[in-house]
Structures are given as structure tokens and as C-alpha cells.
Amino acid sequence: MSEARTTKSRAKSAKGETGTQAAATTTAERPRLRDAERTSKAILAAATKEFAERGYGGARVDAIAERAKINKRMLYHYFGGKDALYVAVLEGSYVAIRSAEARLDLSHRDPKDGMRELVVFTWKYFLDHPEFLGILSTENMHKARFLKRSARIFALHSPLVAEISGLLDRGAAAGDFRPDCDPVKIYMSIAALGSFFLTNRWTLSTIFQRNLSDKSEIDAWGEHIVDVIFAYLRP
Incomplete structure (x- = not known):
């Protein structure tokens, strides 16, 4: 060769x-x-x-x-370290719920169906993920000191506000919802009605002598949240 x-x-x-x-x-x-x-x-x-x-x-x-x-x-x-890990946990907790909400596809839903789905989803998410409420409670005790360090947190919530705003606008145009509702206040009301029940049900059960951990009570409260939100939205 x-x-x-x-x-x-x-x-x-x-x-x-x-x-x-x-x-x-x-x-x-x-x-x-x-x-x-x-x-x-x-x-x-x-x-x-x-x-x-x-x-x-x-x-x-x-x-x-x-x-x-x-x-x-x-x-x-x-x-x-501990601080960076805690911030990562906070971000991960919000990413998880916002990602799950995105799968509801609220932008393409009938306004009333979409709003009901959001209420029911939020209630069930709180029930299935008690650690989420625990993390939020901890961070509120710190006045969001660690959450403010996150560069991602604000962008995570913009799509949710936009989708709720779309539901409200379409609902108002169809005559199903009252006009000029604040999407942030609507979401805060949904979250507050669910989280207060779950984080206080032990003391409330004792005070009112009702087992608020019973499935029938939990299911009824979920429907109560729907009724309250829709009563407010009614034109």
C-alpha cells in the first residue's frame, strides 16, 4: 500500500x-x-x-x-445553602400550582365554566397539597423576605391574572358577570375562602363542635366557595 x-x-x-x-x-x-x-x-x-x-x-x-x-x-x-434552597422551594411551589392552572386552558373556556373550574381546582389543589399552604404561611411570617429575592416570581403570576381577566371580560360581555371586576381580588377571594378553612379547621371544629375534616363538610365547603364567588359576580 x-x-x-x-x-x-x-x-x-x-x-x-x-x-x-x-x-x-x-x-x-x-x-x-x-x-x-x-x-x-x-x-x-x-x-x-x-x-x-x-x-x-x-x-x-x-x-x-x-x-x-x-x-x-x-x-x-x-x-x-439553606437560604438558596428555601428560595428554590418557594419558586418550585409556585411553579407547580401555576403550571397546573395553565392546563385548565381558561383562555378558551366558557366564562362561567372556566370560573367554576378555577374555583374547584384551587380548592382541590389546597386539599391535595397541604405543604403549599405550609410554605406560604412560613413565608408570610417572614413578610415575603425570601420571596422578594426571586427573579422569577412576578413573571409566574402574570399569565394567571391575564386569564382570569379574560374570563371576567368575556363573562361581562355575555351578561353573565358584573362589569369591572378586579381579577386579583377574585383570585384572592377564592384562595382565602379555601386556605382559611384548611388552616383553621382544627380550632373551628372545636369551637363550633363540627368535624370540619369530614368529607361531607369538605365537599360542602368547596361548593360554598363556588356559590360565594358566583354570587359576587352576578350582574
Whole structure:
């Protein structure tokens, strides 16, 4: 074989080896990326439970690491420390509920159906995610000191306000809702009626001698929220 052919053959072989190595590197990176994502999710889930149950002051990094089944050094590697982790938990909590709300597709719903769906969804979300109310309670005790550090939080809520505003405008145009309703006040009313019941049901049950944790009471309160909101919206 001539020297030129030998050189060309070696070049092809080297190119083939380089391509194989690159493919092997990419394949090796995928499990690492998946492991990193799983670890990050495990830390956030553990931190959410810890902060919801013990508040910011009572939560411990050691306890979060133990819940996530990792060592503390790895937690610091992913999130940098307790403050940054707490902000990530706050953001993650809001991302979760706003993402779920987006799937309601309120922009394309009949106004009355869409409003009822939003009320029912919010009530059920609070029931299914008590940690969300726990995190919010903790942050309100701190007067939103940590939430103000988030660069994402304001953008997360704009689509929800716009969708509620659209429901109200379409409902008013159809004669189903009163005009000039404030979308933020409507959402605050929905959230307040649900969260107050759930965060105070133990004392309320004792005071009024009614088991507000009973399924019939919970279902009835959900319908009560719908009735109150629609009574206000009625033209």
C-alpha cells in the first residue's frame, strides 16, 4: 500500500475513533444528567416537607439531607445553602400550582365554566397539597423576605391574572358577570375562602363542635366557595 493510502486510512480510522469516543461521551453524560436531575428533585421534595412542617427557622439542612438520602455536602453543591434552597422551594411551589392552572386552558373556556373550574381546582389543589399552604404561611411570617429575592416570581403570576381577566371580560360581555371586576381580588377571594378553612379547621371544629375534616363538610365547603364567588359576580 502506498504511503498516501496508508495516511488516508489512518485518518479515517482516527476519525472513526473520535466519533466513537464522542458518542460514548454523550451516552455517558446522559445517565449523569438524569442522576443530577433526580438528586435535585429529591432535595427539593425533602426540603419542601421540612420547611412546610418546621418553618424556615426550625428546618435543618441535616434533616433535609437525611430525608433526601444524600450527604449534606451534595446538598450544598446543588443549592449552595439553606437560604438558596428555601428560595428554590418557594419558586418550585409556585411553579407547580401555576403550571397546573395553565392546563385548565381558561383562555378558551366558557366564562362561567372556566370560573367554576378555577374555583374547584384551587380548592382541590389546597386539599391535595397541604405543604403549599405550609410554605406560604412560613413565608408570610417572614413578610415575603425570601420571596422578594426571586427573579422569577412576578413573571409566574402574570399569565394567571391575564386569564382570569379574560374570563371576567368575556363573562361581562355575555351578561353573565358584573362589569369591572378586579381579577386579583377574585383570585384572592377564592384562595382565602379555601386556605382559611384548611388552616383553621382544627380550632373551628372545636369551637363550633363540627368535624370540619369530614368529607361531607369538605365537599360542602368547596361548593360554598363556588356559590360565594358566583354570587359576587352576578350582574
